[in-house]
Amino acid sequence: MSIERQLEALCEPAPPTVAAGALLGVGLADGYRIFDSPVGEVVVAFNAAGVSAVDLADDDVEERFRDRFGRPLVPARAPRGWEERIGRAIERGTPGDLPVDLRSVTPFQRTVLQVTATIPKGEVRPYGWLARAVGSPRAVRAVGTALARNPVPLIIPCHRVVRTDGRLGAYSLGGSHRKRRLLAHEGADPDRLERFAARGVRYVGSDTTGVFCLPTCRHARRIEDRHRIEFGTDEEAVAAGFRPCRTCRPA
């Protein structure tokens, strides 16, 4: 074989880290790392703008990311200090000081997700509540779509939003059994919520304070059994002389 041929044969494929690092470096790919969560291992994707996606850590996650965001997803080290912040955000179920990249959703959806991020751990809110909170009380269906499009479940806690009748409803991160597991992990007691839902109870009040709440509000959970009054609608509660709680704003 000629020496020229032998030299040409030295050409080898570049290791995958070359393209990955280059695209990550110019912002045309997102990096990811795997984190533990209450629903098992999850992939957390990030770029210069913030955390861009949270998804189940399975074999198809890179392909799903590319399909949805139109960019490649490559394994990478998170920016300095982000690993701790990501771990904390998953544990608390809220972004805190972690930047989140919500450029992939519409401005309305962004607003819905930002309000969702304020729902306290261990509590749930109905879709209708969220629609009111973003100033579009009639857009309940659009609120549902916004939550289904949440690119960062666990960190923006869409699992804390339930159906208006009190049932748990769907969950984008791998189905409603995971939503149940998450809520149980946070102490929201999904069985109790479903018992309320089955009996048509959507609000509870205290006959000592005259205030009514959503059932998981921290004030509602302090009400002793003998003082708890149950309501199916907010009109019923108001007619009985109760006023809505200022913390959970049930109506």
Place this chain on the structure above:
Amino acid sequence: MDELRQRLARDLDGAFPDLVAHLQGRLYSGLRRLHGDAAEDLAQETFIRAYRALRGYDPDRIRRLRLDGWIWTIALNLGRNHARDRARRPTPVPLDDRHGVSDPEPADLAAWDRRLAALPSPQRTAVVLRHVAGLSYPQIAEVTGRPEGTVKADVHRGLARLRRILQEET
């Protein structure tokens, strides 16, 4: 290549991953022969610089670019800086791959690296650009800033020397 340039001029972000896919094999292989283990980092950095440069070019300039030669202008420049920095503060040679995956060089490649290392630097660069990276003589002349005749002579002398080394081995 022409189609790629058109697409880069139209939609840089959309076409840039294809530019990387298209050029990375030859770029990495050439850098590997010239700079050993640093090739991976140098190739990455070359593409990052290339992207930033393309951001600032107007579409007509991108349409006229000879991409494979142009990328090597950036790569050789980075390679020179890398070699200079390393000469200034020598770093210990890492025993295994930085990523913890041990990836030993096949015996044949290691032998070629030894042979190429015996060439004077301009000859080594010219031989690698011509026969590993696949650039033409005019491209090498442009990339290295040396006259075409000199580049041709470097390649010929380099190959002759490699032949002698191979003969001595047998």
